[in-house]
Amino acid sequence: MVDELPADKRACSSLDFRPSSSNSSVQTHMNSITETHDHEMDTSSSASASSQSEGEQEKDSTYGSCDSDDMEHHHHSTLYEYHRRRLSSDHGKFKNIICSLSERTGPSCQLAVLTELCEVLSFCTEGSLSSMTSDLLSPLLVKLAKDEKNPDIMLFSIRAITYICDLYPRSAGFLVQHDAVPTLCQRLFAIEYQDVAEQCLQALEKISREQPLACLEAGAIMAVLNYIDFFSTSIQRVALSTVVNICKKLPSESPSPFMEAVPILCNLLQYEDRQLVENVATCLIKIVERIAQSSEMLDELCKHGLIQQVTHLLSSNGQTAVSQLIYNGLIGLLVKLSSGSLVAFRTLYELNISSILRDILSTSDLSHGVSTSQLIGGHCNRVYEVLKLLNGLLPDQTKDQNDQLLLDKESFLESHPDLLQRLGMDVFPMLIQVFNCGASLYVCHGCLSVMYKIVNSSKSDMLVELLKNVNISSFLAGVFTRKDHHMLMLALQVAEIILTNFSDNFLKLFVKEGVFFAIDALLMPEKSSKLMYPVFSGIQLSLDSSQKSASRESLKCLCYAFSTGQSPTSSEAKNCKLDKDSVYNLAEHIKTKYLAPELFDSEEGLTDILQNLRALSSNLLSMSTDNGALALHEENINSVLYQIMDKLTGKEQVSTFEFIESGVVKSLVSYLSQGQYMRENKGVLGVCTYNAVIEKRFEVLASVCLCASQFFSGETTLSILIKNLQTALTSLEAFPIILSSGPKLRNSFATVPNRCSIPYPCLKVQFVRGEGETLLNDYTEDFHTVDPFSCMHSIEGYLWPKVSSKSTEHCRSASIQTVLQPDSPPIQSPYAISVPADIPVTLGSDDMITDLPATQKDKSKLSQPRSDQTVSMNAVESSSSGTQVVKIMHKSLGYAVQEMQMNEEPNPKLEKEDPASGGNEAIQKLVFYIEGQHLDHKLTLYQAVLRHIIKQNDSFSSAKLWSQVHTITYRKAVESEDIIPPQYNISPQDFSEDNVLSYYQQTPFFSDILSCDLVSDLEKSSPTYDILFLLKCLESMNRIVFHLMSRERICAFAKGKVDNLDSLKITVPSVPQNEFVSCKLTEKLEQQMRDSLAVSIGSMPLWCNQLMASCPFLFSFEARCKYFKLEAFGQPQVQPRLSHNGSGTVGDRRLGLGGPRKKFLVHRNRILESAAQMMELHASHKVVLEVEYDEEVGTGLGPTLEFYTLVCHEFQKSGLGMWREDASFCYGLFPRPWSSMQDTSGDIQFSEVTKKFFLLGQVVAKALQDGRILDLHFSKAFYKLILGKELSLYDILSFDPKFGKLLQEFQALVIRKKIMESVNRGNLESQYGPSFRDTRIEDLCLDFTLPGYPDIVLTSGTDHSMVNMRNLEDYVLLIVDATVRSGISRQVEAFKSGFNQVFSIEHLRIFNEEELERMLCGENDSWAINELGDNIKFDHGYTASSPPIVNLLEIVREFDHEQRRAFLQFVTGAPRLPPGGLASLNPKLTIVRKHCNNRADTDLPSVMTCANYLKLPPYSSKERMKEKLLYAITEGQGSFHLS
Secondary structure, three states, X not given: OHHHOOOOEEOOOOOOOOOOOOHHHHHHHHHHHHHHOHHHHHHOHHHHHXXXXXXXXXXXXXXXXXXXXHHHHHHHHHHHHHHHHHHHHHHHHHHHHHHHHHOOOOHHHHHHHHHHHHHHHHHOOHHHOOHHHHHHHHHHHHHHHOOOOOHHHHHHHHHHHHXXXXXXXXXXXXXXXXXXXXXXXXXXXXXXXXXXXXXXHHHHHHHHHHOHHHHHHOOHHHHHHOOHHXXXXXXXXXXXXXXXXXXXXXXXXXXXOOHHHHHHHHHHOOOOOHHHHHHHHHHHHHHHHHOOOOHHHHHHHHOOOHHHHHHHHHOOOOOOOOOHHHHHHHHHHHHHHHHHOHHHHHHHHHOOHHHHHHHHHHHOOHHHOOOOOOOHHHOOXXXXXXXXXXXXXXXXXXXXXXXXXXXXXXXXXXXXXXXXXXXXXXXXXXXXXXXXXXXXXXXXHHHHHHHHHHHHHOOHHHHHHHHHOOOHHHHHHHHOOOOXXXXXXXXXXXXXXXXXXXXXXXXXHHHHOOHHHHHHHHHOHHHXXXXXXXXXXXXXXXXXXXXXXXXXXXOOOHHHOOOOOOOOOHHHHHOOOOOOOHHHHHHHHHHHHHOOHHHHOOOOOOOHHHHHHHHHHHHHHXXXXXXXXXXXXXXXXXXXXXXXXXXXXXXXXXXHHHHHHOOHHHHHXXXXXXXXXXXXXXXXXXXXXXXXXXXXXXXXXXXHHHHOEOOOOOOEHHHHHHHHHHHHHHHHOOOOEEOOOOOOXXXXXXXXXXXXXXXXOOEEEEEEEOOOOOOOXXXXXXXXXXXXXXXXXXXXXXXXXXXXXXXXXXHHXXXXXXXOOOOOOEOOOOOOOOOOOOOOEEOOOOOOOXXXXXXXXXXXXXXXXXXXXXXXXXXXXXXXXXXXXXEEEEOOOOEEEEOXXXXXXXXXXXXXXXXXXXXXXXXXXXEEEEOOEEOOOOOEHHHHHHHHHHHHOOOOOHHHHHHOEEXXXXXXXXXXXXXXXOOOOOOHHHOOHHHHHHHHOOOOOHHHHOOOOOOOOOOOOOHHHHHHHHHHHHHHHHHOHHHHHHHHHHHHHHOOOOOOHHHHOOOOOOOOHHHHOOHHHHHHHHHHHHOXXXXXXXXXOHHHHHHHHHOHHHOOHHHHHHHHHHHHHOOOOOOOOOOOOOOOOOOOHHHOOOOOEEEEEEOHHHHHHHHHHHHHHHOOOOOEEEEEEOOOOOEEHHHHHHHHHHHHHHHOOOOOOOEOOOOHHHHOEOEOOOOOOOOEEOOEEHHHHHHHHHHHHHHHHHHHHHOOOOOOOEOHHHHHHHOOOOOOHHHHHHHOHHHHHHHHHHHHHHHHHHHHHHHOOOOOOHHHOOOEOOEOHHHHOOEOEEOOEEEEEOOOOHHHOEOOOOOHHHHHHHHHHHHHOHHHHHHHHHHHHHHHHHOOHHHHHHOOHHHHHHHHHOEOOOOOHHHOHHHEEEEOOOOOOOHHHHHHHHHHHHOOHHHHHHHHHHHHOOOOEOOOHHHHOOOOEEEEEOOOOOOHHHOOOEEEHHHOEEEEOOOOOHHHHHHHHHHXXXXXXXXXXXX
């Protein structure tokens, strides 16, 4: 028997996941497998064989594939003939059965006929059953179902009813006509036989899908719920599915027969089964929606403990974790209850709902809201629902005072002020946090609205407590930077209440935080131009007449965003309740009543700390740009830096307003860049000349920022500086969010540039020749439809042949020329997605863009496709450089996708190697203008037009964008020679002492940090640009702080300040990377990527692409992962929806992409060979690969993950010549050096090594593309090489610390010798030179071979036979070169070439080394032991409290590292968890009861790795379970069979 195999992993056969139209059928089917007849799967080899034969055509093997059109045609014709005969046979059988049942025969005959009917129904196909047949069968079966004398006849007739409804859903109508539903309900109200009752529940579930109203009227809800506790979990799920089907279609006008079911449903919410609880929750949500307008019925609901059960589910200690959609729905249920029922309102306060809501707000990731429907601004998530509930819990005092319910609520709060205070204390601080992180206008307005209501309702003494622990003045100053008049009004109202109650306490704070300056600027906008703080520049209404949406789901005005009563009509929702002058009038009132005139005097109104910081910043600015007296100022500069940092970390907190106005940021930026970042067109030479000074300055700043720390908090100065910069960035940045308004799929045909159908709208463009342009032909037509996401360069490729004056024939042949390469990445095709008809603009936190320049040279790093490389419609591959414009025809969807750039930052090396990319073809031939403004060639048309509109500051409407014809003028480009900076050779003799040091210790990144443009639409003089630049500098400094501090130590040793080489060893504190993440920018990007138009990175505003390229650290790791998928694979964001088990998670990395799948046969004894053949066939194709092992039945996720794990283990074996083998086990894999002159080493051929690196690159890239986890342990330095970073001596310490330390000490000796020579003018005698730990270098007897690799000779010549003090410098440089540069360059290039075959490696640049490891290898040991139970699903006989489960969790907690890896490998196929740990495992780890034939203690656990499904016998003791589990996970590896 197969069962006797040791803990075999069960394969997924075709029986396991047969598609079904219902939740219940899947669950019932799974249940029948695992609960009742677990052993039946052991004999399902026939099913497995059939599924294997059906998929045989799709399976490649190491011997190739054998497809044949003739065989396929023959197969189809045979199949058709078989089905025809089968249908004819089935019709005949049904005819005979109907005749037999119509005759008055005895019970035994009837039973035999019913048995035959069930058998026929279970095997026949959908077409076998006709409408007439089911109509004739229905009355006969219903009549037999009433036969109480014979339970078997009842059972089989009801089973036949179930099968008929499943096979032919429309037959439910005939059954209802013949009173099937009352008959079934009668059987359930008086249960005599359990199997009959269970079959009745199955039948009702099928009927309720088609006829929910008939079921409701017949009392089916109470019938299925009446005795629900007596059934097993799987049958309970079926019963609840029936109630869900009925509740989803509750009629609005009928009486309420469903109310009597509420007590039972409320009781069921306490159950542990997740699916059951989710179904119950769905029913209650629908019931509350149905009766939302009736306060009496809502009150009645609350009497049954509904609110207590729901709040328990929502709280973090609730036993059953429900999906996100249900969770949000339950909060929505409370919103409706609290708004319509006084009982609910009172109960929620008494249950302390505010603490639960506080926890929800604190744990809700604002970037991951799941949209239940396309509501306001496309942003309807958990936070939005919580804000609606809070608004409902705080009565609106401006509403109709005749509303009795409203008056009752107010009187309740007046009599219980302690409850209101508790609500305020719980949520007020969290609302400020949510407001500062939220980029959605609606979420921000909701927060402010709740805060205003709390402040307005609170008494004076309560307000003191409330405001004690929150910096309300800083918050209000931030709100005044927003330009929406609703928010300004609320902020002014809050400020007025505070000033009315506590004017003395808050006057100084309002000055310090800039609140008064902001209020003054509301009245006199001209004053604001003197300030850097973005106080005000005019009100822009959030929805003016030009923004009115043309779609049916038009945006509401913010006045109605959180209205809990009757929804306003669409016309009402557009009319703003606020008077135009109300903001101005209130601001005027506050100013005249509370603000003294002297506060607005230029000096009087400034705080002492602001004046001090301004003076210090001014000093630093003047000294840092004075090149002539640099050494003179060095000590003064250090003193000023310490004083500035002292102010920032002092006891008196520096406000955001003071920080921005002080000029600290600009002075620090100028200091670090020596004033260079402001200058345009710096050549490479210019930057390098300053490198010495700039490195020194970074070093000084690092020592100031990291060594000092705040006395009372222990935070480093750098942390505090970053926090100040982040809050300033939140206040200042005004990057626009461009969102679509609705999910409308609209295909269109784009004539430009490639004449193809696209799944989103086109832009209408008229091309007009520029005035006075004589060299080009006129190409004026009415208009063209242009793909909005094609870049200007490809549009030029379309136009050039038509407008150039060359011969037409020549042009035509050139325009259709295609350039393809054999080794190329796959075409990235997005899926068909919902696309809006119109796109309103939400200008984020700041609806006015004040710091956008006029035309400026764009230096964005978007790819530049060349016109001669437009690939033909049937092209399947494009060049590995990834810069081509590609388009393909997607056969199933019938549209072509073009302009999916494979690479955002083209790799210059790859371009040089590309023989097809000649130099002249890439020269720009045309220049485009829109309304006189130059359009950047690197942008997509959509980005260029959008950028122009935003610069014009138009009142923008999406309808206008898509409907109007845009006139674009073209001219011939003026050819200009690219100025190549001259080569430079610097010798150490050109430098002073400090420059000597920097020459020998260059840190690679300094050469380009100053030359990159961050965001082209920001003027370099804008404070936002300064903040971004300083954050970039600090983040870079934080990453290389160890190098900088090591350099400082070496300097000290070289100058003789310390004599001990051991002093070079240092430990350096660094700031966690997540402190550099901007919560607000991350949320903006997330919103942009959630938008239905986000089909490529070219469909997003330009700032998204540019900030991601220049400052990726500003965005969270999760957001960058989504952006990476969009950029590299063109993968659109699919909306999550409920799966069959109710979980709302989709798009998990382990599910890979949703593209086509390909099976591949591999051999366990030839893993690397199989991997090479797999990659040769499929590396460049965008198919998800699945593995099947030779002579094993298993296939799917588990075997595939194990295959990748086995490949990784093969690559890590010693003796391959790939890796250093000295310290790689502890510190990670790093390539073994090979000399350029070396072809062999021992028995190893170098050509074989490069082939393996090439294959490794392919495997790593394919794993990333398919979402597979790798069990690799690369060193940090190797990840840096993958990311294209240059390595230095300091990186050797990361993979070989002893060797690196020795080289560092040699380096220090070299520099010390150089400095001593420069002091003694080169007259240093060798015997007086520095020694290595009291030993002469010569006495170390080192020769010029690479340590550990005697066959690698570093250099030859008489001067380089043995190492001495004179040639020690050469020795160190040559070793570093051989170890991290030339010695490994060919291997790294081979790895990158392999990688680029799948997709461009450049896309990984947005990650750092640690993040890349996390993406590739998942979590190495992130088990979150305390949360094990929360992240595992227990089913089919087990619950969280079952003794075997309790034992299992204890055993897993006791496992050591290796045992956990083995357990994971056994259950999932991979020894590591995906990023995010156990919580991110998809499918979720499920543990079910295994039913054993014999004693459970003798059986072994078995698994289905495809579903992460562990079948665990109920062992008698923990010890026995541990013994069997350890045996299974150690002996049960290495094969996949049926269990």
